[in-house]
Amino acid sequence: MFNVETIRKDFPILSRKVNGKPLVYFDNAATSQTPQQVIDVIVDYYSNYNANIHRGVHTLSQEATDKYEQARQKIQAHFNAKFIHEIIFTSGTTHSINLVANGFSSILKKDDEIIVSALEHHSNIVPWQMLCERTGAILKVIPMNLEGELILSEYDKLLSKNTKLVFVNHVSNALGTINPIKTIIEKAHHVGAAVLIDGAQACPHIIPDVQALDADFYVASAHKMCGPTGVGMLYGKEEWLNKLPPYQGGGEMIAEVTFEKTTYADLPHKFEAGTPNICGGIAFGAAIDYMNAIGFETIAAYEHELLAYATEKLLEIDGLKIYGTSKQKASVISFNLEGIHPYDVGTILDKMGIAVRTGHHCTQPIMDYFKIPGTVRASFAFYNTKEEIDSLVTAVKKANMMLA
Amino acid sequence: MTIEDIQNEIIDEFSMFEDWEERYQYMIDLGKDLPLIDDQYKTDSNIIKGCQSKVWVHAEMNDDKIQFTADSDAIITKGIIAILIRVFSNQHPKDIIDADMDFIEKIGLKEHLSPTRANGLVSMIKQLKMYAIAYQTQLK
Ligand SMILES: Cc1ncc(COP(=O)(O)O)c(C=O)c1O
Numbered sequence: 001m002f003n004v005e006t007i008r009k010d011f012p013i014l015s016r017k018v019n020g021k022p023l024v025y026f027d028n029a030a031t032s033q034t035p036q037q038v039i040d041v042i043v044d045y046y047s048n049y050n051a052n053i054h055r056g057v058h059t060l061s062q063e064a065t066d067k068y069e070q071a072r073q074k075i076q077a078h079f080n081a082k083f084i085h086e087i088i089f090t091s092g093t094t095h096s097i098n099l100v101a102n103g104f105s106s107i108l109k110k111d112d113e114i115i116v117s118a119l120e121h122h123s124n125i126v127p128w129q130m131l132c133e134r135t136g137a138i139l140k141v142i143p144m145n146l147e148g149e150l151i152l153s154e155y156d157k158l159l160s161k162n163t164k165l166v167f168v169n170h171v172s173n174a175l176g177t178i179n180p181i182k183t184i185i186e187k188a189h190h191v192g193a194a195v196l197i198d199g200a201q202a203c204p205h206i207i208p209d210v211q212a213l214d215a216d217f218y219v220a221s222a223h224k225m226c227g228p229t230g231v232g233m234l235y236g237k238e239e240w241l242n243k244l245p246p247y248q249g250g251g252e253m254i255a256e257v258t259f260e261k262t263t264y265a266d267l268p269h270k271f272e273a274g275t276p277n278i279c280g281g282i283a284f285g286a287a288i289d290y291m292n293a294i295g296f297e298t299i300a301a302y303e304h305e306l307l308a309y310a311t312e313k314l315l316e317i318d319g320l321k322i323y324g325t326s327k328q329k330a331s332v333i334s335f336n337l338e339g340i341h342p343y344d345v346g347t348i349l350d351k352m353g354i355a356v357r358t359g360h361h362c363t364q365p366i367m368d369y370f371k372i373p374g375t376v377r378a379s380f381a382f383y384n385t386k387e388e389i390d391s392l393v394t395a396v397k398k399a400n401m402m403l404a
Numbered sequence: 405m406t407i408e409d410i411q412n413e414i415i416d417e418f419s420m421f422e423d424w425e426e427r428y429q430y431m432i433d434l435g436k437d438l439p440l441i442d443d444q445y446k447t448d449s450n451i452i453k454g455c456q457s458k459v460w461v462h463a464e465m466n467d468d469k470i471q472f473t474a475d476s477d478a479i480i481t482k483g484i485i486a487i488l489i490r491v492f493s494n495q496h497p498k499d500i501i502d503a504d505m506d507f508i509e510k511i512g513l514k515e516h517l518s519p520t521r522a523n524g525l526v527s528m529i530k531q532l533k534m535y536a537i538a539y540q541t542q543l544k
Binding site: 343344348373 | 424425428429432456458477478479480481
C-alpha cells in the first residue's frame, strides 16, 4: 500500500526548514530529491570500494566495475533495451543529445531535414541548430496549439523523404504535456527518419519501453528520477550506435592505440571516453531500484491525483491562468496571476518556504508563443502531499493579495 | 543629504517592520510608486542583463550630479530599484563610486545580493556604478 508519510521518511531533505517554514518542494521537474537508500549507496561507494573501473586487477577496481556494470544492467532492464551495450552512460540528457547531434554531423548532408517540436527544451534545440550550421541541414518545427499539444496534422506535412531525424520530448518540462511519441516515431519511420526522444521529464513518471516504442534514441538524466546530478543515459539502437562516430577521444574508448592509427572499443565503451561518474552511475541504478520498489503505476496514479487536486484548487484563485491544458499531462502546472510577473510570485512563495521555478524554463519559444515573459511552475513528485498543495494555494493567494 | 544619510534613513524605516511580509509589502509599494521612466529610454540597450525580470536604467547628469530613472516589469524588482535610486540619484559620481553597500544587509535584503539571484540586484548596483564611472571620466 502506498503511504506518502512512510515515503517521506526516506527523504531527509523534506524535513528541513526554509525561511523558518517547513520546506514545500515543488521544483521536482528541475531536479528531484534523493532518498536515503540512494544516499547510502553513494556513501558506501566512497567508504568502501572507490576505485577506477575496467582497468584494475585489484579487488576494489573489480568491485567497482561489477557494481557499475550492474547499474547498466538495471537501466537496460528498466528501459527494456534489447542489448546491454545499447545503454551508454553520459553526464545527463544534454550530454546524450550532444553526443547524437555530433555523430550525425558526419551523416547529414546539405538540405537534409531535421524536425523538432515547438515544445522543446533549449537542450533539444541548440545542439540541432549547431548541427544544421555544420551540415547545411534544415530545421523544421512541429507547431503546437493553445492547449500545449503538438499539432500532428502539421507534423504530417513536414515529413518527407528529406527528413532524416526527428527530435521530440516525451513530456514537456514547461507545460507537462505528454506527447504521443509512439505515433510520432511510427510516422517518422515511414519516411525513413530516425527519432530521438528526450525523456528527461518522462522518466520520473513513466517507464518507457524503448523496444515497444521503437525509439532509435532515448535519453534521460538521473537527477530527475531520485538519482544524483551529473549522470544520465543514452539508449541507442545497436545499428545506430555502430553508425555514429565516437564523440570524445580518450581512455576507455579505444581498443588499440598507436601513433598511426587508433581502433575504437566496442559498444558501449566507444562512447565512454575517460573515467566516468562511477559513483553516479551506481547510484542511478539504485534510484531506479528505489522507484521500481514503489512502482511506477502507483507513482503515476498518486501524482495524477495531486495534479487534479492542485489544478482544481489553483483555478479557484482569481486571475490565475494555467498554461498547458492537454488531457495527457504529467504532474506539472505552469501558471501566471493576471498582471503579475512570475518572478514576483516566486519570490513571495520562497519567503513562505515553497520552492517553485519561475522564468522561461529553458523553453523561450513556448513563452514567445503565449506572449509571456515566463510562468510560475509547480511540479509534483510522489513524495508531495495534498497538504503541501494547500500551502501552495494559500501562498499564491497571499502573493496575489500583496502584489495586485 | 549624503548617500550615507539616506542609507541610514532607509535602515531606520526598515527597522520598524516586524517580519518579511511587512518588509516586502513596503518594497512592493515603493515599486508601485516608482516614477515611470520615459518610454524613449526603455530600449534594449538600456536593459540590465542578468535579471529574470527586465530592468531598464537611464542616467543623466545635471550640475555634476547624476539623475537615475528606471523601470522593471516585476514589482519587487521595481521596489529594489526604487531604493537604489533613492540612494544614488542626485549624487556626485565620485560619491556613488565610493558608496558602501552594507545597508542592503541591514535592511534584510541580503538574500538578493547573491550573485546567482535572478533579480540581479548585484548587476543593478554594478550598472549604476558604471554610469557613475563614465560620468566621472567626463568631469575630469
Ligand atoms: C525536457 C528536458 N530536456 C533536457 C533537459 C536537460 O537535462 P540536463 O540538464 O540534466 O542535461 C531538461 C532539464 O531541465 C528537460 O526538462
